[in-house]
Amino acid sequence: MARQKAIAALNAMKAIGIPMQMAKPVLKNLLKVYENNWEYIEAENYRVLADAILDIQESQEKDMGGKGKDVIASDDPEPCRMRVRARQDDHPPPPSNANPNLAGETSQKRPRLEAGVSREHKGDGPVSSLRSQGIMNDEPSLPQPSFGKAANQDLLQRPLTRQTTAEVVPPQTCNISDRAGQTSSHLNHRQIKTPNQDKRDNSIILKEPKVEPGTEFLQKHHTGNCSSDPVSPKDEPCEYDSPVSETPIAMIHPSQPHSSGNIGQQSCHISSKGHSTLQQNVDGSMTQKGQRNNAKESLPVNAFTTGTTSELLSVQESSSFNVDVASSDLGEKDTLINQSGMIQKMKEPEIPKSRSLTSCSLVVVQPQHALGRSRLLHDVNDICKGEERVRISVVNEISREEYPPSFNYIPRNIVYQNAYVSFSLARIGDEDCCADCFSDCLAAPIPCTCARETGGEFAYTSDGLMKKEFLDECISMYREPQKHHLFYCKDCPLERSKNDVLPEACKGHLVRKFVKECWSKCGCSMHCGNRVVQRGITRNLQVFLTSEGKGWGLRTLDELPRGAFVCEYVGEVLTNMELYDRTMQTTGNAEHTYPVLLDADWGSEGALKDEEALCLDATFYGNVARFINHRCFDANLIEIPVEVETPDHHYYHLAFFTTRKLEAFEELTWDYGIDFDDHEHPIKAFKCRCGSRFCRDIKRRRRRSRALVQ
Numbered sequence: 205m206a207r208q209k210a211i212a213a214l215n216a217m218k219a220i221g222i223p224m225q226m227a228k229p230v231l232k233n234l235l236k237v238y239e240n241n242w243e244y245i246e247a248e249n250y251r252v253l254a255d256a257i258l259d260i261q262e263s264q265e266k267d268m269g270g271k272g273k274d275v276i277a278s279d280d281p282e283p284c285r286m287r288v289r290a291r292q293d294d295h296p297p298p299p300s301n302a303n304p305n306l307a308g309e310t311s312q313k314r315p316r317l318e319a320g321v322s323r324e325h326k327g328d329g330p331v332s333s334l335r336s337q338g339i340m341n342d343e344p345s346l347p348q349p350s351f352g353k354a355a356n357q358d359l360l361q362r363p364l365t366r367q368t369t370a371e372v373v374p375p376q377t378c379n380i381s382d383r384a385g386q387t388s389s390h391l392n393h394r395q396i397k398t399p400n401q402d403k404r405d406n407s408i409i410l411k412e413p414k415v416e417p418g419t420e421f422l423q424k425h426h427t428g429n430c431s432s433d434p435v436s437p438k439d440e441p442c443e444y445d446s447p448v449s450e451t452p453i454a455m456i457h458p459s460q461p462h463s464s465g466n467i468g469q470q471s472c473h474i475s476s477k478g479h480s481t482l483q484q485n486v487d488g489s490m491t492q493k494g495q496r497n498n499a500k501e502s503l504p505v506n507a508f509t510t511g512t513t514s515e516l517l518s519v520q521e522s523s524s525f526n527v528d529v530a531s532s533d534l535g536e537k538d539t540l541i542n543q544s545g546m547i548q549k550m551k552e553p554e555i556p557k558s559r560s561l562t563s564c565s566l567v568v569v570q571p572q573h574a575l576g577r578s579r580l581l582h583d584v585n586d587i588c589k590g591e592e593r594v595r596i597s598v599v600n601e602i603s604r605e606e607y608p609p610s611f612n613y614i615p616r617n618i619v620y621q622n623a624y625v626s627f628s629l630a631r632i633g634d635e636d637c638c639a640d641c642f643s644d645c646l647a648a649p650i651p652c653t654c655a656r657e658t659g660g661e662f663a664y665t666s667d668g669l670m671k672k673e674f675l676d677e678c679i680s681m682y683r684e685p686q687k688h689h690l691f692y693c694k695d696c697p698l699e700r701s702k703n704d705v706l707p708e709a710c711k712g713h714l715v716r717k718f719v720k721e722c723w724s725k726c727g728c729s730m731h732c733g734n735r736v737v738q739r740g741i742t743r744n745l746q747v748f749l750t751s752e753g754k755g756w757g758l759r760t761l762d763e764l765p766r767g768a769f770v771c772e773y774v775g776e777v778l779t780n781m782e783l784y785d786r787t788m789q790t791t792g793n794a795e796h797t798y799p800v801l802l803d804a805d806w807g808s809e810g811a812l813k814d815e816e817a818l819c820l821d822a823t824f825y826g827n828v829a830r831f832i833n834h835r836c837f838d839a840n841l842i843e844i845p846v847e848v849e850t851p852d853h854h855y856y857h858l859a860f861f862t863t864r865k866l867e868a869f870e871e872l873t874w875d876y877g878i879d880f881d882d883h884e885h886p887i888k889a890f891k892c893r894c895g896s897r898f899c900r901d902i903k904r905r906r907r908r909s910r911a912l913v914q
């Protein structure tokens with residue numbers, strides 16, 4: 205509840221132009237001052253909050269000799285403590301539950317704006333916009349808090365008569381705060397409840413019946429006049445209790461394509477010279493990545509383009525390590541390439557300085573236009589734009605002229621901005637590599653040090669599959685998390701990101717099994733059997749429009765054995781704080797992909813800093829995994845953490861392996877871990893059409909129907 209209130213407050217500030225980073229620490233202090241009495245903070249559309257921010261802004265401007273109008277408060281609330289003001293007695297009294305220790309020091313004094321400091325002349329700052337919207341009046345009618353010890357005392361010296369609710373002007377409905385619930389940060393963490401999160405919430409939804417080995421739910425559909433006669437997923441037939449009205453976002457397309465041009469985005473393709481990763485080429489040979497690929501043309505990508513999709517993209521035959529870097533909406537380049545070939549963003553106005561650029565490997569600028577717009581810019585013959593070793597086609601056998609919304613295809617994760625992901629060789633100690641190995645580690649008589657994460661045994665067979673025992677344990681961990689170990693942070697970065705003001709206690713993180721692959725500092729070759737995920741996609745896959753109304757999906761074109769690596773979940777690496785900010789800014793259109801929390805082994809790293817609490821978001825930059833639809837419980841893929849370039853357990857690759865043998869043309873599915881029972885969640889989960897007999901959503905709907913009948 206407090207979290208939602210905090211989000212609503214921050215949203216209200218945002219609506220009047222006060223960035224969240226500025227509002228957060230002030231709100232935090234206000235809550236202390238008012239002892240979490242939201243009534244006062246919410247009154248008059250968060251008037252006290254806006255006033256307090258203004259005070260700080262004024263104070264900072266004053267401290268800077270009036271020069272700095274655009275001072276942005278850092279996360280450190282220290283500056284808030286710098287001023288103590290006395291207000292005149294024209295305001296209602298403070299909350300009665302204010303610090304009882306100071307109750308004796310009653311005074312009629314109350315904090316106020318400094319005499320002679322007019323808020324009116326502050327010109328174009330957020331608060332003047334507030335005032336222009338009629339949200340702030342000149343005459344304050346509520347307690348005006350100051351901050352810091354002295355300020356607190358000053359505030360608390362007022363008569364301890366609690367203001368009645370009648371005296372408090374109820375907050376007006378702010379257009380943003382209505383949406384706040386829907387766009388709050390925790391939505392993604394909570395919407396995508398991993399099983400461990402389910403456990404955290406004491407939910408019983410994961411106590412699903414275990415799938416009987418070999419159980420299959422066959423019902424084959426023929427989807428249109430597909431030349432290859434694809435077989436639909438082996439889903440059990442499943443009735444839906446009402447027609448689904450929600451149009452999958454993926455099916456929304458610009459109604460009126462315009463002529464091509466470059467509206468709002470330029471892109472350039474830059475090699476990652478600074479990286480020491482190896483890449484296997486299509487022909488199987490290895491090249492050191494990092495050479496500039498001049499051959500690859502930058503393709504302007506924008507929301508409105510004419511022409512057929514296949515005409516619009518030139519497909520590169522060679523696999524390259526390119527990164528799309530977008531410039532700002534204004535078209536100005538706001539990226540730079542540093543000497544080591546890394547891409548860095550030059551300006552990001554709303555990110556506090558305290559979250560400086562760390563040793564990120566790559567930095568991608570968020571294409572601002574991308575939020576919620578569609579572009580018809582896919583090569584239907586290869587949605588990967590030549591970035592993978594295989595081509596992945598797009599087929600639509602259901603409707604005409606509809607292709608997936610545009611996104612930037614990336615074959616590897618890329619740091620958005622603040623995430624701490626360091627791929628330096630120096631950080632890989634002897635215990636994290638097998639420098640003395642040669643050729644294929646799997647062929648050696650004794651497993652090398654790289655097998656340590658998997659209990660001294662390699663996780664892969666010599667056929668490149670996940671070993672049965674390892675896979676079984678991973679599946680059990682995912683499907684029955686209650687049987688496995690949970691780690692509880694003392695100060696949980698995930699909770700901090702959801703609510704910096706009043707973080708809740710850690711709900712627990714599942715300590716999951718890891719695979720450690722050999723890498724560049726190891727002595728073995730790229731053909732070593734302990735390198736599977738880093739080779740990228742090798743299976744023949746296809747993006748297709750599902751017939752069940754789930755939007756686009758991904759399927760295998762060939763039979764796949766159990767334990768086969770299919771693809772990695774690739775996206776932008778974000779801190780959870782960034783995800784919070786991003787989600788606050790995005791509209792509902794961004795919901796078609798699901799950020800994934802990278803919290804598999806937080807326990808091994810002690811207290812994590814915000815820049816180490818990471819997640820992946822494939823909404824704007826991602827690979828084919830962004831098309832994998834959800835299936836409750838008995839999905840045919842499972843994601844397994846794989847450590848490759850860094851021994852850090854806060855960053856790893858999330859690799860999808862098959863949980864059973866798959867037929868050709870079966871849809872690939874993955875259990876997002878959504879808790880369909882989570883009614884408090886600000887964002888409604890989609891109506892699940894997974895078709896599984898264990899569907900949690902169908903069960904929920906059945907329960908609800910039964911309850912209504914009784």
Ligand SMILES: C[S@@+](CC[C@H](N)C(=O)[O-])C[C@H]1O[C@@H](n2cnc3c(N)ncnc32)[C@H](O)[C@@H]1O
Pocket residue numbers: 452453454455608753754755756757795796797798829830831832833834835890891892893894
């Ligand atoms: C990661 S995307 C998967 C790709 C998506 N279908 C598309 O067209 O881009 C997740 C979204 O797909 C849809 N989706 C995934 N699984 C679904 C399911 N089991 N039932 C209904 N919709 C589903 C939902 O709209 C969800 O927000």
